Amino acid sequence: MDTLVQSKPNTSQDTFPILGTDYIEFYVGNAKQSAIYYQATFGYKWVAYMGPETGVKDKVSYVLQQDKIRLVLTSSLFPDTEISRHVAEHGDGIKVLALWVDDAEWSFNTAVERGATIAGELKIEEDEFGVLKTASIHTYGETIHTFVERKNYHGAFRPGYEKRESSFPVDPVGLMYIDHCVGNVELGGMNKWVKFYQDVMGFNLLITFDDNDISTEYTALMSKVVSNGNGYIKFPINEPAKGLKKSQIEEYLDFYRAAGVQHIAVATNNIIDTVTKLRARGIDFLYVPDTYYDDVFERVGKIEENIEDLKRLNILIDRDDDGYLLQLFTKPVQDRPTVFYEIIQRKGATSFGKGNFKALFEAIEREQELRGTL
Numbered sequence: 172m173d174t175l176v177q178s179k180p181n182t183s184q185d186t187f188p189i190l191g192t193d194y195i196e197f198y199v200g201n202a203k204q205s206a207i208y209y210q211a212t213f214g215y216k217w218v219a220y221m222g223p224e225t226g227v228k229d230k231v232s233y234v235l236q237q238d239k240i241r242l243v244l245t246s247s248l249f250p251d252t253e254i255s256r257h258v259a260e261h262g263d264g265i266k267v268l269a270l271w272v273d274d275a276e277w278s279f280n281t282a283v284e285r286g287a288t289i290a291g292e293l294k295i296e297e298d299e300f301g302v303l304k305t306a307s308i309h310t311y312g313e314t315i316h317t318f319v320e321r322k323n324y325h326g327a328f329r330p331g332y333e334k335r336e337s338s339f340p341v342d343p344v345g346l347m348y349i350d351h352c353v354g355n356v357e358l359g360g361m362n363k364w365v366k367f368y369q370d371v372m373g374f375n376l377l378i379t380f381d382d383n384d385i386s387t388e389y390t391a392l393m394s395k396v397v398s399n400g401n402g403y404i405k406f407p408i409n410e411p412a413k414g415l416k417k418s419q420i421e422e423y424l425d426f427y428r429a430a431g432v433q434h435i436a437v438a439t440n441n442i443i444d445t446v447t448k449l450r451a452r453g454i455d456f457l458y459v460p461d462t463y464y465d466d467v468f469e470r471v472g473k474i475e476e477n478i479e480d481l482k483r484l485n486i487l488i489d490r491d492d493d494g495y496l497l498q499l500f501t502k503p504v505q506d507r508p509t510v511f512y513e514i515i516q517r518k519g520a521t522s523f524g525k526g527n528f529k530a531l532f533e534a535i536e537r538e539q540e541l542r543g544t545l
């Protein structure tokens with residue numbers, strides 16, 4: 172069953188305006204090295220920094236940017252801090268999915284009135300570049316949403332941070348914006364969090380996938396996709412379903428030791444160029460066998476790209492009523508099999524690559540098997 176509840180946003184009824192993703196903050200064990208990784212491989216440029224050199228004694232944060240995507244990499248300098256505890260518990264992982272809003276105070280108060288739990292009260296910070304307002308609420312696991320109002324702020328990132336530049340030539344790979352952020356939640360948690368986004372931020376349920384859509388011989392999962400009023404924010408939420416062996420969602424939950432962000436999908440306008448560069452720089456991707464391409468055109472019809480390029484780079488293709496999409500998934504980007512990236516190029520398609528689920532999950536199972544966690 173694939174229930175398409177609604178495929179187009181209905182902006183006339185947007186009860187919780189969000190302008191886009193403001194930043195994604197990772198808590199990591201070694202922000203300095205993570206920052207080099209994201210610059211050298213994905214081609215993010217270093218734009219701002221906070222740490223002892225800027226007067227902050229207990230932590231460091233590196234802010235990296237590529238087009239509209241902003242990553243913040245944060246590490247603690249001491250063991251007995253919330254950041255160190257988070258890293259010890261979850262490994263490197265995503266702490267903050269920050270949402271860019273016009274009015275942080277209104278967004279925060281409205282979310283809390285509608286049932287959100289407070290993670291951080293309204294903070295008004297000021298420096299010579301203006302005023303920045305933020306406030307945070309909890310979502311699944313230990314993940315939080317920070318509402319960021321930056322219409323009166325013109326600095327590099329936010330007060331307390333200093334502008335920086337990469338110290339070596341950084342070549343962007345064409346990543347443009349966050350397409351969607353996927354959360355893995357515990358068994359039975361999916362509907363609860365879908366309702367949370369509907370009730371608190373007026374999100375719409377876009378698509379439901381059950382375990383008949385997303386299953387292989389061994390493992391299964393269920394997923395629902397919610398999206399905000401203007402459609403800029405899309406949060407698919409997965410929960411494990413019963414299979415013969417351990418599902419990839421359970422493996423994630425075991426290693427992250429909580430619900431959390433599973434993958435971030437980043438959009439490109441030229442996936443062949445993006446993936447060529449990423450492969451040359453050492454990024455590992457999930458592998459689908461060449462047989463995937465045997466009948467792919469019967470499934471997706473005519474596409475503009477050269478099949479040999481797609482095959483060589485192992486890029487997946489899917490089609491829906493609105494067009495087609497090209498996508499590819501990295502292997503986890505830290506030691507624990509938790510967070511990974513999706514590279515996606517949309518050519519009209521508004522869906523999430525359902526036609527690739529089976530091939531993908533078989534690819535993930537091959538990786539699980541190698542880790543002994545299937």
Ligand code: FE2
Pocket residue numbers: 351353434436513523
């Ligand atoms: Fe995805």
